[in-house]
Amino acid sequence: MTRKRLAGLAFLGIPTVYLLAFFVLPLLSMAVLSLWRTENYHIIREASLGNFATLLTEPAYRTFLMRSVVMALSVSALCIAISWPVAYAIMLYGGRYKLMFSLALAVPFLTGEVLRVIALQGLLGPMGIINATLIRMGAAPLRFLMYSNVASAVGLVYLYLPISITVIYLSLSNSDARLVDAAKIFGASPVQAFFQVTWPLNLFGTMIAAVLCFIPCLSTTLVPRFLGGPDGTLYGMALSQQFGESGTWALGAAMGVVLFAVSIAATALAFRLDLRRTGYSGLGRS
Amino acid sequence: MTETSTMVPHVPAAGGRRLPAPRILLRTGALCLVTAMVYVFLYLPIIHIGLGSASRNTNFPYPPHWAFKAYADLFANALYRTALGNSILLGLGSAVLTVTMSTMAMIGVLRFAGRHARIFILLFVAPLFVAEVLVGISSLVLSGLFLGLPGNLFSAMLANSVHCFAYALLIMATQLYRYDWRLDEAAMVFGATPAQTFWLVTLPLIWPGLLGAFLISFILSFNNLEISFYLLGATPTLPSVAWGALRYGVKPELFALATLVNLTVLAGLAGMYVAMARGWAKFGHRPERGAAVG
Known part of the structure; x- marks a missing residue:
């Protein structure tokens, strides 16, 4: 008995300490720093809410945050709208190639953001495949695809589509097909069966997919920098500049705290769904 | 453990209204x-x-x-070679730490957490819901400002492994959820020490999950910029060098670099696919649960 308790302490304790030390403690120290201020690249250790006041009163930061929230919301909605038919099609028609289709999504996902932004330049840039083809054909290049918010949005969809398809696909493959069959046997039309059985059963998975798109979109630094236009500065980009060019770490930390709060709020909102009613099957049933 | 879902044979959608053929x-x-x-x-x-x-x-x-001039330029550039070495070190260190921690965490949750399992799971998947850039800057604030440590490969490894931890945990969860712990108890009853049980019983059964988690963590850390950028100090890695070059315009070498990484990832996943299709390993994938949408 004591031996089991000791093992439990080790197996749960070591990862907990690891996460507290390298994940929670850094976040707490960022929160502490957000209350201090930076003057001439020196940190003044006096507690005040000045940074948050700056973030509230300076219109630029509000614009960046609002623009990022709108961008992240629309990108997540787009990703979900595209992912559902794709995940559903893989599930229905994938047959014995299901595995290949789902692994094929991992290649773009695992290649890293920098290299994928390079690939996106090949798609959207002034010399990218779309505009180069148009120029070859004698047409004018599409201006809205070059260094604009539309280009940023397309880029973000490109970056986070694989993960949202994968999450919805996993949710679909974990939900119980016999329930749909049962609905059909009892006379539901396919459309009814979808909206009254399949959709609510997979709502939780859909929400997870949306959150996993929303959070990185909110904080993206690379995409707006390389694809966005002059009025395309997003919050994450402004945040990283505080730690880079401008050196105002304390303000950057405050921006980080706000970003953290917004992501947690979004997650909490998504998770307010009643899990039992959505029939989420947890980590998978055996 | 076994609920009705595996006990009852699958009922095909025999009855019910079907769509007319053109609409299908x-x-x-x-x-x-x-x-x-x-x-x-x-x-x-x-x-x-x-x-x-x-x-x-x-x-x-x-x-x-x-x-193939772009590739020749790429290989001739010493900076890219150093960066490749650093990236591999970063990926390996982060992946070893991640796999160790996530395996312990998942075994802990499944075997020892009891009614506190929900709290531990909440803590363990939390990194999934915190943006990468926040992991990066908060680690920078702690190590650079509060502890006064300079950034290096090691601090980047730690921060990357925190981010990969949640992904690896999910992979280990799919692998371990179906693991039959009575096998371990049987081994113990017949006199195996806990270490022997782990090496001779548990490890041979869960290695595909471990390998899958290792590969994912390695690739994610290898390619990461948003976390590593703040913690690397002056150490070049492939993404940071590529990022630096990208600021001065897209060059053919960058296309070559991205292509090489793409091909490597593709080859790795193709290997996994062949292994799974041939039934050598499952990597936590459960093909028997395939037909879920009818």
Whole structure:
């Protein structure tokens, strides 16, 4: 008995300490720093809410945050709208190639953001495949695809589509097909069966997919920098500049705290769904 | 453990109203068209830069005039070689730490957490819901400002492994959830020490999950910039060098670099696919649960 308790302490304790030390403690120290201020690249250790006041009163930061929230919301909605038919099609028609289709999504996902932004330049840039083809054909290049918010949005969809398809696909493959069959046997039309059985059963998975798109979109630094236009500065980009060019770490930390709060709020909102009613099957049933 | 789902044989959708044939065709066609377009969208840029990297007409390689100058430039550049070494070290260190921690965590949750399992799971998947850039800057604030440590490969490894931890945990969860712990108890009853049990019973059974988690963590850390950038100090890694070069415009070498990484990832996943299709390993994937949408 004591031996089991000791093992439990080790197996749960070591990862907990690891996460507290390298994940929670850094976040707490960022929160502490957000209350201090930076003057001439020196940190003044006096507690005040000045940074948050700056973030509230300076219109630029509000614009960046609002623009990022709108961008992240629309990108997540787009990703979900595209992912559902794709995940559903893989599930229905994938047959014995299901595995290949789902692994094929991992290649773009695992290649890293920098290299994928390079690939996106090949798609959207002034010399990218779309505009180069148009120029070859004698047409004018599409201006809205070059260094604009539309280009940023397309880029973000490109970056986070694989993960949202994968999450919805996993949710679909974990939900119980016999329930749909049962609905059909009892006379539901396919459309009814979808909206009254399949959709609510997979709502939780859909929400997870949306959150996993929303959070990185909110904080993206690379995409707006390389694809966005002059009025395309997003919050994450402004945040990283505080730690880079401008050196105002304390303000950057405050921006980080706000970003953290917004992501947690979004997650909490998504998770307010009643899990039992959505029939989420947890980590998978055996 | 076994609920009704595995006990009751699968009932095919025999009865019920079915769609008339033209509408089924329409639905099939629409779904397949969207799917095909998505795969084209995802792969077109990759193929485009792949062709561009291997031809003289980099910007519009249709048809390509084959030339491998970009690759020659890439290999001649010593900075990229150093960066590659650092990236591999970063990936390996982070992956070893991640796999160890996530395996312990998942075994802990499944075997020892009891009624506190929910709290531990909440803590363990939390990194999934915190943006990468926040992991990066908060670690920088702690180590750089409060502890006064300079950034190096080691601090980048730690921060990356925190981010990968949640992904690895999910992979280990799918592997371990179906693990039969009575096997371990049987081994113990017959006199095996806990260490022997682990090496001779548990490890041979869960290695595909471990390998899957290791590969994912390695690749994620290898390619990461948003976390590593703040913690690396002056150590170059492939993404940071590529980022630096990208600021001065896209060059053919970058296309070549991206293509090489893409091909490596593709080869790794193709290997996993062959292993799974042949039934050598499952990597936590459960093909018998395939038919879920009818």
